[in-house]
Amino acid sequence: MEKKSGVIVVNGLPIVQAQFNWSVGFQMQNFLKALANKKFLASKCPECAYVYAPPRNTCSKCYKKMEEKDLVELSGKGMLAGWTTAYVELDGKGNFVDLKKPKLIAAVKLEGANSTLFMPLEDIDSKKLKVGMAVAIEWSPETKGGWKDIKYLRAV
Amino acid sequence: MFRNCAIIGCGQTKHTSRRRDVSVAELAQQAVQAALDDAGITMKDVGCVVSGNMQGFGGVAQPEQWLGDWIGCPGKPAIRIATGGTTGGSVGQGACYTVASGMYDVSIGVAWEKHSDSKEAGATTGLMHVGMGNLFHALTYGLSLRNLIATSAVGAAAGVAVYQAMFYMHRSGCKQEHLDMVAAKARRNAAKNQYAHLQWPNCRPEDIAKTETIAWPFRYGHVCPASDGASCIVVAEEKTAKRLCKQPAWFLGLASYSDEENQLQSENFGGVGVIDPSEQMGCRVSAKKAYAMAGITDPQKEIDLAEIYQPFPSQELIFSERLGLFDDGTAWRHMEKGETDINGRLPISVSGGVNATNAIGSSALQRILEAALQIQGKAGEHQVPKKVRKAVAHGWGGVTNYITCTVLGDSPR
Amino acid sequence: MAYLKDERPETMMVEGDWQVGAYRWKAPRLLEEFSAGLKEKKIIGSMCMGCGKVITQPRHLCGRCHRRMDERCVLSDWGTITCFVISPKVEKGKYKLFGMDPVDTGTLKLGEILIPVFVRFDGADSNINCLLLNAKPEEVSIGMRVKVVWAKEPKGQMADLEGVEPIREK
């Protein structure tokens, strides 16, 4: 039998995908529901006072449990800790797509929180960005209790 | 040098088909906290975290990077081990090796699975992904769809195990009613285990026999559930273990040997050189090595209890033989006589086993955990009446070729 | 060990996906050889020159000897059933594949009973799975001798091996 060399490429069927629905747990549920009222919740560890935004039920520094009573409301204002301008984005299927209009992604420390959040940043010239700049959450016109309620961050 | 180490704390969550009250991170955390509380230590005392699950089922790649914050990873050495069905067993052994090597004094091994996070029942797409490359490959060469559906879909969840059961029944003379007996035993035992999923107090083989046949010889009553749950063990070196725990469960021997793929296919749709998937050479070798390490010469006499990974009842029979607990082809006779019951001579899967509770990534760790509980005398309602000195915990996975075998004892090596 | 159960009511869910269909793989040309053989009504296997095992469908390395299996050989189209499963009667909606019902597409007939078998073809050290044709469920047994049922006009594809049927005394 003659042996051929090389390999063949096997492509997947694009229609096949695995779908998931992740339970969020009670702290995240409180958080997501509060977004409907334009409130941004965080949780403060009763032991070490580290403030997690969004809230969670366990402190990763001292492993103390955090309950509803440990929820704190943040002002929705914050400080820019870092940023990047995205010229491409992933399409969810593993391809980088060039963006016609570059997007800004901000790392923000919300007032009163220790965690850094990664959010879209809009309405600002990327050349004017500075570490420590004040930013605030711009809410969607309609808030329904989900991540979409936060439209983006804007400069104050 | 193998430094003596032991399980000093065990934690597991309640297993059900939907743990919607918690996120997967919180689920894993519950088990870790329970284990730490059981051992009487805090996260500060833990030197190393070994974790694992099957990531395709939860839809999060490398989940320990995110939920590590819940299970104690930050600032610590953390190893993620995942070997399919044996994940839990490999995690348990990993936790043992980290301590036995002298690198760390206390380690935790944690494994979890949250099937309900997947939209499909039993996370079928994730599971199919084992051979999806092969399947798409074969389809381009005109694989007969009739053949494909007949061989894989007809078996449904039982697909891989049904052929194995047929091979076993043919060579041992075991009948379908014996499978009913094993399944009934698992559900009966599970009713005594508050953490188990499919509980059926006083379940009789006749009850199982009334359920519909899905593919002969399997009935619905034989099949394991898909559970949400997590389990965790705390492993400590000798001095710490003796200080913290009245009766630690010592690691005596461990092995995880691999045979050739057992289920018809290798990568890219090639054949495999295993005719009989119930032969399980990997299990024979693992058992042999683990017993040798534990100084066990006659497992039939020296092993007091076995926790076997048996998603399907036939596997409890097959693996109890391959683990050397019974002569080949005789396990069902011993089971028939009640020797493997909770109060029998050699109790097997008294927790109800995987047949009653199957959170895949965590299942094999649960076997180790349950064996440890029996040695520690802490199993509660399903504690066996006799003193357990040496117990063997088994894990099974891959394309039916991976085995983990762990021997625990009531005194150090 | 503390008993933990659902401590709180169900919480909401958020969604996401994993695009498993967007992956691609590379495969050797072994199935090509195998299918080409089927066109000539030949079952091709690969032989390990270390341990002498013959594997079909062909595979290109032997794990036992940790060496390549470059030799090919042709197997007999007679074989032995090593294992079988009898399906319940085919119903609608039971065996969906990629969202399609094989009963609707005509792949399976309503009410038919399928008998998938493992066959060890003479000369091989491995099983092939296929359907047992022209046989009643009650007459199937392990160890039964069978021969290949070829497609009427083999096209050089996997489906050319339609299945096996019992060898009957003439």
Add this chain to the structure above:
Amino acid sequence: MEKRIAIIGYAQSRHQYDVQKTREDLVFDVAKEALANAGILREELGTVVTASTDFLDGRTISNVFLSMAVGAFLKDESKVEEDGAAALQYAMMKLMTGTYDVALVEAHTVGWQFNPHQVAAYTLDPLVDRQIGLLNDIAASAIQANMYMNKYGVSVEDLAAVSVKNLGNAANNEFAARRLPDVSVGEVLKSKLYYEPLRELMISQTADGCAVVIIASEDKVRKLGVECPVWIEGVGCCQEAYLRDRDLVSLSGLKSAAQSAYQMAGITNPFTDLDLAEVTERFAHEELLICEALGLAREGRAKELVNNGVTALGGDLPVNASGGALAADPICATGLVRVVECVRQIRGEAGTHQVPGVKRALAHGQFGLCAQKNTVLILGGE
């Protein structure tokens, strides 16, 4: 260390994107070569540890069809879903228990199969960052790079200089995928911009690759009469908190991993005690962060190492003489490739990129967004 472990054999594939080999062949060839390099038979192996991940390999239980290719038939085997360096550490622990005396460590990734940056996006917190849908490893690292540059006044040219050094080094390394001997800072800064300031040539080159290392316990090394064993003198690993709750600008996890490795190896001044370092820098700025965390430079000063040629091929302490991950990044294998490169240097088998007189080298592997998990190994010759 109670029981000494040495590397006795190694092999790596020629890393490149879209290599014309199946995954099985890729692994088999390298495993076979490593066994030959160690001068042992498969039968002498005690245990096998592999490293790969299901999401990268496009298979659930990604190791399941590879056990035969890697030589694990009827062997003790396990798989870590980590970088290869972590697999080496796990295998080493197995040997330290005395249960086995020879281990084979294998790591591979076929980056061609699916965009690894998309896989990195799948590792995000599914409840928060994956819902927001902005991040992936490049975006997160770009933010990290910006923070670092702002904090310490590092310019984008300083980052480009890292790429120039590593890609230039890679030109001498036949195994590397991206080999650009005469690339200039200007060219790096003209390459395609992904996320400001990270450009194509500052982002690691995704590759298909495999690396295998064979290790043995001291007794076995003596018994086999290995000519030039490379001893693992120190090892350390550490995971950091998730992206949101860590200081991105200093790699505290790597510092802690390096500390334990240095302590184990008895290193007090890494700059003078080490002759060479091979680090996994997925992005140009990471090499600077890594050098600082390893204690080779003060915080924010690592750019001086590059600009003054200290870490260049002929410098006092060459870093990534092989070209590093910027030149070839077969994700899971990258850390193990670093180990292989260190071994080649110590044994004097590195060919055209050989650094003279390497006695002690450091290999670093990382996994996760912005180097969340780090493994550090100190390797030394006889």
